[in-house]
Every structure is written in structure tokens, then in C-alpha cells.
Amino acid sequence: VQLQASGGGLVQAGDSLRLSCVISGRSFSRYSMGWFRQAPGKEREFVGAITWSSGGGYYADSAKGRFTISRDNRKNTVYLQMNSLKAEDTAVYYCAAQSPRYAVLKTTTGAYDSWGQGTQVTVSS
Secondary structure, three states: OEEEEEOOEEEEOOOOEEEEEEEEOOOHHHOOEEEEEEOOOOOOEEEEEEOOOOOOEEEOOOOOOOEEEEEEOOOOEEEEEEOOOOHHHOEEEEEEEEOOOOOOOOOOHHHEEEEOOOEEEEEEO
């Protein structure tokens, strides 16, 4: 299985970005998907996740109200729409596929068994 994240870049505070993650090699539509991020010198942290049916999402407090995750199962793609970006959102963003053994959305990295390569988001203040 492969995950390919894209869409990162350099933006100013207050701008928006949409990240995309294309998954191949497995039945994408049956897996919940998550986004994580890692800033320099920090642990990788949960941003948000979406169920396989798009029936529900869960977000970290830092993302609530600004970020939205969606997916298009026909395109094997999950998106992270980020609005009102702040300097503290600067990080490498990773998409990940949650292990199918979990029935609910998870926020820990150990619950995800496939990862993309990451895409850099830099927000200048």
C-alpha cells in the first residue's frame, strides 16, 4: 500500500491550503484515514481523522473550526482543508490509514499502519 501526500507550501498567516492524499494498493474505501503533523523538534501529533464512510470526523482542539477533512472514495483520495492558518501550524503533514482492527477513530500514531511521505506546510507570520 502507498500513500502520497501533496499540496503543502509556503503561505502567510490567515491563508488557506488544501492537502491531498492519494492511496493505492488496498481497498481505500474501507479504511478510516487520519492526518498528523510534526514540527521540528516535536512529537508527531494528531490533527484529525475521518471514518471510512465519511460519516464522522474527529479533530484535535488545535484544528477544530479551522480544518476540515473529507474524502472521495471514487478517487481514493482524502483531503485536509486548512483555513485561517497560523504560524504554529507550520509542520510536515502526514496522512495515514488507520488499522482496520479498530472500530472507532484513533488519535495515536500506533493505530495507523500505513503512512505517506509527508508534505511541508510553512506559515509565515
